[in-house]
Amino acid sequence: MAFYETRTCLCFDDVLLTPKYSEIDSRHNINLTATDVMGRPFFCNDKKFSLPIFASPMDTVVDEKTAAIFSNAGISPILHRYCTAEQQVVSYKNVINQLHASAAPVGAAIGAGEFSLNRMIDLYDAGCRFFCVDVAHGHHKMSMLAVSTIKHLYPECFIMAGNVATLEGFDALANAGADAVRVGIGGGSVCSTRIVTGHGTPTLQSIIDCAESESDAILVADGGIRSTGDMVKSYAAGADFVMLGSMLSCKDESPGEEKIVDGVKYKNYRGMASASAQKDWRGKVSVTEGVDSWRPVTNSLGDAIATITAGIRSGLSYSGCEKLSDFYANSEFI
Numbered sequence: 001m002a003f004y005e006t007r008t009c010l011c012f013d014d015v016l017l018t019p020k021y022s023e024i025d026s027r028h029n030i031n032l033t034a035t036d037v038m039g040r041p042f043f044c045n046d047k048k049f050s051l052p053i054f055a056s057p058m059d060t061v062v063d064e065k066t067a068a069i070f071s072n073a074g075i076s077p078i079l080h081r082y083c084t085a086e087q088q089v090v091s092y093k094n095v096i097n098q099l100h101a102s103a104a105p106v107g108a109a110i111g112a113g114e115f116s117l118n119r120m121i122d123l124y125d126a127g128c129r130f131f132c133v134d135v136a137h138g139h140h141k142m143s144m145l146a147v148s149t150i151k152h153l154y155p156e157c158f159i160m161a162g163n164v165a166t167l168e169g170f171d172a173l174a175n176a177g178a179d180a181v182r183v184g185i186g187g188g189s190v191c192s193t194r195i196v197t198g199h200g201t202p203t204l205q206s207i208i209d210c211a212e213s214e215s216d217a218i219l220v221a222d223g224g225i226r227s228t229g230d231m232v233k234s235y236a237a238g239a240d241f242v243m244l245g246s247m248l249s250c251k252d253e254s255p256g257e258e259k260i261v262d263g264v265k266y267k268n269y270r271g272m273a274s275a276s277a278q279k280d281w282r283g284k285v286s287v288t289e290g291v292d293s294w295r296p297v298t299n300s301l302g303d304a305i306a307t308i309t310a311g312i313r314s315g316l317s318y319s320g321c322e323k324l325s326d327f328y329a330n331s332e333f334i
Protein backbone atom coordinates (compact mmCIF):
# COMPACT_ATOMS: atom_id res chain seq x y z
CA MET A 1 0.00 0.00 0.00
CA ALA A 2 1.41 3.38 -0.90
CA PHE A 3 1.84 5.77 2.02
CA TYR A 4 -0.83 8.16 0.70
CA GLU A 5 -3.40 5.36 0.95
CA THR A 6 -2.80 4.78 4.67
CA ARG A 7 -5.74 4.98 7.01
CA THR A 8 -6.23 7.97 9.29
CA CYS A 9 -6.55 6.86 12.92
CA LEU A 10 -7.66 8.66 16.06
CA CYS A 11 -5.85 9.07 19.37
CA PHE A 12 -7.32 10.31 22.67
CA ASP A 13 -6.36 13.96 22.06
CA ASP A 14 -8.12 14.01 18.66
CA VAL A 15 -11.59 13.64 20.17
CA LEU A 16 -13.96 14.95 22.81
CA LEU A 17 -17.39 13.79 23.95
CA THR A 18 -20.36 16.05 23.36
CA PRO A 19 -22.04 17.10 26.63
CA LYS A 20 -25.68 15.94 26.67
CA TYR A 21 -28.95 16.53 28.52
CA SER A 22 -28.89 14.95 31.99
CA GLU A 23 -31.45 14.11 34.68
CA ILE A 24 -28.92 12.83 37.18
CA ASP A 25 -29.58 14.31 40.64
CA SER A 26 -26.23 13.43 42.14
CA ARG A 27 -23.05 12.01 40.70
CA HIS A 28 -22.88 9.70 43.73
CA ASN A 29 -25.83 7.79 42.22
CA ILE A 30 -23.78 6.82 39.17
CA ASN A 31 -23.05 3.11 39.24
CA LEU A 32 -19.50 2.22 38.18
CA THR A 33 -19.82 -1.57 38.37
CA ALA A 34 -18.31 -3.15 35.26
CA THR A 35 -21.07 -4.75 33.18
CA ASP A 36 -21.79 -5.84 29.63
CA VAL A 37 -24.15 -3.74 27.49
CA MET A 38 -27.12 -5.64 28.94
CA GLY A 39 -26.09 -4.51 32.44
CA ARG A 40 -24.93 -7.98 33.53
CA PRO A 41 -21.85 -7.97 35.81
CA PHE A 42 -18.71 -9.85 34.83
CA PHE A 43 -17.51 -12.78 36.93
CA CYS A 44 -14.26 -14.59 37.52
CA ASN A 45 -15.44 -17.99 38.65
CA ASP A 46 -17.97 -17.04 41.40
CA LYS A 47 -16.30 -13.69 42.21
CA LYS A 48 -17.79 -10.52 40.75
CA PHE A 49 -15.61 -7.85 39.16
CA SER A 50 -16.25 -4.45 40.65
CA LEU A 51 -14.78 -1.27 39.10
CA PRO A 52 -13.98 -1.42 35.36
CA ILE A 53 -10.27 -1.10 36.08
CA PHE A 54 -7.28 -3.47 36.16
CA ALA A 55 -3.92 -2.64 37.74
CA SER A 56 -1.20 -3.58 35.26
CA PRO A 57 1.13 -6.55 35.95
CA MET A 58 4.23 -4.38 36.34
CA ASP A 59 6.72 -4.47 39.21
CA THR A 60 6.40 -0.75 39.96
CA VAL A 61 2.58 -0.97 40.12
CA VAL A 62 1.52 -4.24 41.75
CA ASP A 63 3.17 -5.93 44.74
CA GLU A 64 1.55 -7.71 47.68
CA LYS A 65 0.73 -4.51 49.54
CA THR A 66 -0.73 -2.57 46.61
CA ALA A 67 -2.56 -5.65 45.25
CA ALA A 68 -4.51 -5.83 48.53
CA ILE A 69 -5.25 -2.08 48.42
CA PHE A 70 -6.43 -2.27 44.80
CA SER A 71 -8.56 -5.37 45.30
CA ASN A 72 -10.22 -4.05 48.47
CA ALA A 73 -10.98 -0.80 46.60
CA GLY A 74 -12.64 -2.70 43.72
CA ILE A 75 -9.76 -2.59 41.21
CA SER A 76 -8.56 -6.01 40.04
CA PRO A 77 -4.78 -6.23 40.33
CA ILE A 78 -2.67 -8.66 38.31
CA LEU A 79 0.46 -10.00 40.00
CA HIS A 80 3.42 -9.64 37.63
CA ARG A 81 5.44 -12.61 36.38
CA TYR A 82 8.90 -11.09 36.75
CA CYS A 83 9.84 -13.37 39.63
CA THR A 84 10.04 -17.12 40.22
CA ALA A 85 6.85 -19.17 40.17
CA GLU A 86 7.44 -19.90 43.88
CA GLN A 87 7.61 -16.18 44.72
CA GLN A 88 4.46 -15.49 42.70
CA VAL A 89 2.58 -18.28 44.50
CA VAL A 90 3.65 -16.91 47.92
CA SER A 91 2.56 -13.41 46.87
CA TYR A 92 -0.79 -14.72 45.65
CA LYS A 93 -1.46 -16.49 48.96
CA ASN A 94 -0.36 -13.47 51.03
CA VAL A 95 -2.61 -11.10 49.06
CA ILE A 96 -5.65 -13.36 49.26
CA ASN A 97 -5.24 -13.61 53.05
CA GLN A 98 -5.54 -9.84 53.42
CA LEU A 99 -8.77 -9.29 51.46
CA HIS A 100 -12.32 -8.33 52.42
CA ALA A 101 -15.11 -10.66 51.31
CA SER A 102 -16.25 -8.21 48.60
CA ALA A 103 -12.74 -7.56 47.21
CA ALA A 104 -12.23 -7.64 43.43
CA PRO A 105 -10.69 -10.76 41.84
CA VAL A 106 -6.89 -10.98 41.89
CA GLY A 107 -5.12 -12.21 38.75
CA ALA A 108 -1.68 -13.57 38.04
CA ALA A 109 0.35 -12.99 34.88
CA ILE A 110 2.10 -15.83 33.10
CA GLY A 111 4.04 -15.97 29.84
CA ALA A 112 3.19 -18.00 26.75
CA GLY A 113 6.38 -20.07 26.70
CA GLU A 114 6.96 -23.70 27.60
CA PHE A 115 7.36 -23.23 31.39
CA SER A 116 4.30 -21.03 31.75
CA LEU A 117 1.92 -23.94 32.12
CA ASN A 118 3.88 -25.21 35.18
CA ARG A 119 3.65 -21.74 36.73
CA MET A 120 -0.04 -21.61 35.91
CA ILE A 121 -0.68 -24.98 37.57
CA ASP A 122 1.26 -23.94 40.72
CA LEU A 123 -0.88 -20.81 40.95
CA TYR A 124 -4.04 -22.81 40.27
CA ASP A 125 -3.16 -25.15 43.14
CA ALA A 126 -2.80 -22.06 45.37
CA GLY A 127 -6.38 -21.09 44.48
CA CYS A 128 -5.85 -18.66 41.59
CA ARG A 129 -8.54 -18.76 38.90
CA PHE A 130 -7.62 -15.62 36.97
CA PHE A 131 -4.68 -15.77 34.59
CA CYS A 132 -3.27 -13.15 32.28
CA VAL A 133 -1.24 -14.48 29.35
CA ASP A 134 1.01 -11.44 29.29
CA VAL A 135 2.85 -11.01 25.97
CA ALA A 136 3.96 -7.81 24.23
CA HIS A 137 2.77 -9.04 20.80
CA GLY A 138 -0.20 -11.20 21.72
CA HIS A 139 -1.45 -11.78 18.16
CA HIS A 140 0.88 -14.75 18.04
CA LYS A 141 0.38 -18.50 17.73
CA MET A 142 2.11 -19.08 21.10
CA SER A 143 -0.43 -16.87 22.91
CA MET A 144 -3.32 -18.55 21.13
CA LEU A 145 -1.93 -21.98 22.05
CA ALA A 146 -1.43 -20.96 25.70
CA VAL A 147 -4.99 -19.61 25.93
CA SER A 148 -6.61 -22.62 24.26
CA THR A 149 -4.58 -25.07 26.37
CA ILE A 150 -5.50 -23.42 29.68
CA LYS A 151 -9.14 -23.07 28.67
CA HIS A 152 -9.24 -26.72 27.64
CA LEU A 153 -7.62 -27.98 30.87
CA TYR A 154 -9.27 -25.52 33.28
CA PRO A 155 -12.49 -24.21 31.68
CA GLU A 156 -13.59 -22.54 34.94
CA CYS A 157 -10.64 -20.11 34.88
CA PHE A 158 -10.93 -16.51 33.73
CA ILE A 159 -8.30 -15.91 31.07
CA MET A 160 -7.06 -12.54 29.90
CA ALA A 161 -4.63 -12.36 26.99
CA GLY A 162 -2.89 -9.75 24.87
CA ASN A 163 -1.77 -7.30 23.83
CA VAL A 164 -3.28 -6.80 20.40
CA ALA A 165 -3.85 -3.73 18.27
CA THR A 166 -6.35 -4.97 15.69
CA LEU A 167 -9.79 -6.58 15.40
CA GLU A 168 -8.13 -9.59 13.79
CA GLY A 169 -5.85 -10.00 16.82
CA PHE A 170 -8.75 -9.50 19.23
CA ASP A 171 -10.86 -12.15 17.50
CA ALA A 172 -7.92 -14.58 17.29
CA LEU A 173 -7.48 -14.54 21.08
CA ALA A 174 -11.23 -14.50 21.74
CA ASN A 175 -11.69 -17.52 19.46
CA ALA A 176 -8.83 -19.29 21.25
CA GLY A 177 -10.89 -18.95 24.44
CA ALA A 178 -9.80 -15.68 26.06
CA ASP A 179 -12.45 -14.16 28.34
CA ALA A 180 -10.76 -10.76 28.11
CA VAL A 181 -8.32 -9.24 25.63
CA ARG A 182 -5.88 -6.40 26.32
CA VAL A 183 -6.04 -3.87 23.50
CA GLY A 184 -3.24 -1.40 22.77
CA ILE A 185 0.27 -1.68 21.35
CA GLY A 186 2.90 1.00 21.57
CA GLY A 187 0.85 3.52 23.54
CA GLY A 188 2.11 2.95 27.10
CA SER A 189 3.68 5.88 28.94
CA VAL A 190 6.95 3.95 29.46
CA CYS A 191 6.81 2.12 26.14
CA SER A 192 9.36 2.64 23.36
CA THR A 193 7.97 -0.02 20.98
CA ARG A 194 7.01 2.61 18.38
CA ILE A 195 10.51 4.11 18.42
CA VAL A 196 12.38 0.80 18.45
CA THR A 197 10.16 -1.17 16.04
CA GLY A 198 8.12 1.38 14.07
CA HIS A 199 4.95 -0.51 15.01
CA GLY A 200 1.88 0.47 17.00
CA THR A 201 -1.55 2.03 16.75
CA PRO A 202 -3.21 4.77 18.77
CA THR A 203 -4.94 2.99 21.67
CA LEU A 204 -8.23 4.81 21.04
CA GLN A 205 -8.32 3.59 17.43
CA SER A 206 -7.59 0.01 18.53
CA ILE A 207 -10.51 0.21 20.99
CA ILE A 208 -12.83 1.54 18.27
CA ASP A 209 -11.74 -1.25 15.89
CA CYS A 210 -11.90 -4.09 18.44
CA ALA A 211 -15.31 -2.93 19.70
CA GLU A 212 -16.62 -4.15 16.32
CA SER A 213 -15.95 -7.74 17.40
CA GLU A 214 -18.94 -10.06 17.50
CA SER A 215 -17.32 -12.16 20.23
CA ASP A 216 -18.30 -11.86 23.89
CA ALA A 217 -14.72 -11.28 25.03
CA ILE A 218 -14.20 -8.36 27.40
CA LEU A 219 -12.30 -5.45 25.83
CA VAL A 220 -9.57 -4.09 28.10
CA ALA A 221 -8.06 -0.80 26.90
CA ASP A 222 -4.39 -0.77 27.87
CA GLY A 223 -1.58 1.71 27.41
CA GLY A 224 -1.46 5.49 27.18
CA ILE A 225 -4.39 6.23 29.46
CA ARG A 226 -3.15 9.38 31.24
CA SER A 227 -6.26 10.84 32.83
CA THR A 228 -9.85 10.11 33.81
CA GLY A 229 -10.79 11.87 30.55
CA ASP A 230 -8.89 9.17 28.61
CA MET A 231 -10.62 6.49 30.72
CA VAL A 232 -14.04 7.96 29.96
CA LYS A 233 -13.21 8.17 26.22
CA SER A 234 -12.09 4.51 26.34
CA TYR A 235 -15.42 3.36 27.82
CA ALA A 236 -17.32 5.51 25.31
CA ALA A 237 -15.36 3.91 22.45
CA GLY A 238 -16.32 0.41 23.62
CA ALA A 239 -13.83 -0.64 26.29
CA ASP A 240 -15.40 -2.73 29.09
CA PHE A 241 -12.38 -2.15 31.34
CA VAL A 242 -9.23 -0.08 31.25
CA MET A 243 -5.84 -1.23 32.48
CA LEU A 244 -3.74 1.37 34.25
CA GLY A 245 -0.01 1.55 34.81
CA SER A 246 1.24 5.09 35.32
CA MET A 247 -1.99 6.41 36.88
CA LEU A 248 -1.63 3.83 39.66
CA SER A 249 2.16 4.18 40.08
CA CYS A 250 4.43 6.41 42.18
CA LYS A 251 1.99 6.77 45.07
CA ASP A 252 2.90 6.58 48.79
CA GLU A 253 2.45 2.77 48.88
CA SER A 254 3.78 1.99 45.36
CA PRO A 255 6.62 -0.49 44.94
CA GLY A 256 9.84 0.60 43.25
CA GLU A 257 12.97 2.55 44.04
CA GLU A 258 12.65 6.02 45.51
CA LYS A 259 14.92 9.02 45.84
CA ILE A 260 14.69 12.51 47.32
CA VAL A 261 15.75 15.44 45.13
CA ASP A 262 15.62 18.98 46.60
CA GLY A 263 13.32 17.72 49.35
CA VAL A 264 10.86 16.14 46.89
CA LYS A 265 10.29 12.37 46.96
CA TYR A 266 10.37 10.61 43.57
CA LYS A 267 9.57 7.00 42.74
CA ASN A 268 10.56 4.89 39.79
CA TYR A 269 7.98 3.72 37.22
CA ARG A 270 9.42 1.55 34.49
CA GLY A 271 8.43 -0.50 31.47
CA MET A 272 8.86 -4.24 32.00
CA ALA A 273 10.95 -4.34 28.80
CA SER A 274 13.21 -1.49 29.98
CA ALA A 275 16.92 -2.25 30.42
CA SER A 276 16.74 -1.94 34.23
CA ALA A 277 13.71 -4.25 34.56
CA GLN A 278 15.27 -6.87 32.25
CA LYS A 279 18.53 -6.77 34.23
CA ASP A 280 16.62 -7.27 37.48
CA TRP A 281 14.46 -10.19 36.37
CA ARG A 282 16.68 -12.13 33.99
CA GLY A 283 20.15 -10.71 34.56
CA LYS A 284 20.66 -9.59 30.97
CA VAL A 285 19.25 -7.18 28.43
CA SER A 286 18.01 -8.06 24.94
CA VAL A 287 15.99 -5.57 22.89
CA THR A 288 14.70 -2.77 25.11
CA GLU A 289 11.16 -1.62 24.35
CA GLY A 290 10.57 0.28 27.55
CA VAL A 291 12.01 3.16 29.52
CA ASP A 292 12.55 4.19 33.15
CA SER A 293 10.82 7.23 34.57
CA TRP A 294 10.94 9.09 37.89
CA ARG A 295 7.83 10.83 39.10
CA PRO A 296 7.12 12.91 42.20
CA VAL A 297 5.09 11.11 44.86
CA THR A 298 2.12 13.38 45.44
CA ASN A 299 -0.54 11.29 47.19
CA SER A 300 -1.68 7.92 48.50
CA LEU A 301 -3.31 5.19 46.42
CA GLY A 302 -6.55 5.75 48.34
CA ASP A 303 -6.61 9.41 47.25
CA ALA A 304 -5.68 8.51 43.67
CA ILE A 305 -8.46 5.89 43.44
CA ALA A 306 -11.01 8.33 44.92
CA THR A 307 -9.99 10.95 42.33
CA ILE A 308 -10.29 8.38 39.54
CA THR A 309 -13.77 7.17 40.50
CA ALA A 310 -14.99 10.76 40.99
CA GLY A 311 -13.65 11.68 37.53
CA ILE A 312 -15.38 8.77 35.79
CA ARG A 313 -18.67 9.52 37.56
CA SER A 314 -18.42 13.12 36.42
CA GLY A 315 -17.66 11.92 32.90
CA LEU A 316 -20.76 9.74 32.72
CA SER A 317 -22.89 12.57 34.09
CA TYR A 318 -21.90 14.84 31.18
CA SER A 319 -23.42 12.26 28.83
CA GLY A 320 -26.49 11.93 31.09
CA CYS A 321 -25.71 8.26 31.88
CA GLU A 322 -26.30 6.64 35.28
CA LYS A 323 -24.45 3.46 34.46
CA LEU A 324 -21.66 2.23 32.23
CA SER A 325 -23.94 -0.05 30.20
CA ASP A 326 -25.80 3.04 28.88
CA PHE A 327 -22.67 4.93 28.03
CA TYR A 328 -21.46 3.21 24.84
CA ALA A 329 -24.78 3.77 23.05
CA ASN A 330 -25.39 7.28 24.39
CA SER A 331 -22.02 8.97 24.09
CA GLU A 332 -21.06 10.92 21.01
CA PHE A 333 -17.53 11.70 19.84
CA ILE A 334 -16.56 14.82 17.96
Ligand code: IMP
Nearest residue numbers: 056188189191224245246271272273290
Ligand atom coordinates in the same frame (compact mmCIF):
# COMPACT_ATOMS: atom_id res chain seq x y z
P1 IMP B 1 0.48 3.26 31.00
O1 IMP B 1 -0.78 3.09 31.79
O2 IMP B 1 0.38 4.25 29.88
O3 IMP B 1 1.66 3.54 31.88
O4 IMP B 1 0.75 1.86 30.25
C1 IMP B 1 0.80 0.63 30.94
C2 IMP B 1 0.91 -0.47 29.91
O5 IMP B 1 2.15 -0.37 29.18
C3 IMP B 1 0.99 -1.86 30.50
O6 IMP B 1 -0.25 -2.36 30.93
C4 IMP B 1 1.56 -2.67 29.33
O7 IMP B 1 0.58 -3.01 28.39
C5 IMP B 1 2.51 -1.66 28.69
N1 IMP B 1 3.91 -1.90 29.04
C6 IMP B 1 4.45 -2.20 30.24
N2 IMP B 1 5.80 -2.28 30.16
C7 IMP B 1 6.12 -2.01 28.87
C8 IMP B 1 7.36 -1.94 28.15
O8 IMP B 1 8.46 -2.08 28.69
N3 IMP B 1 7.26 -1.67 26.82
C9 IMP B 1 6.06 -1.50 26.20
N4 IMP B 1 4.89 -1.51 26.83
C10 IMP B 1 4.92 -1.78 28.16
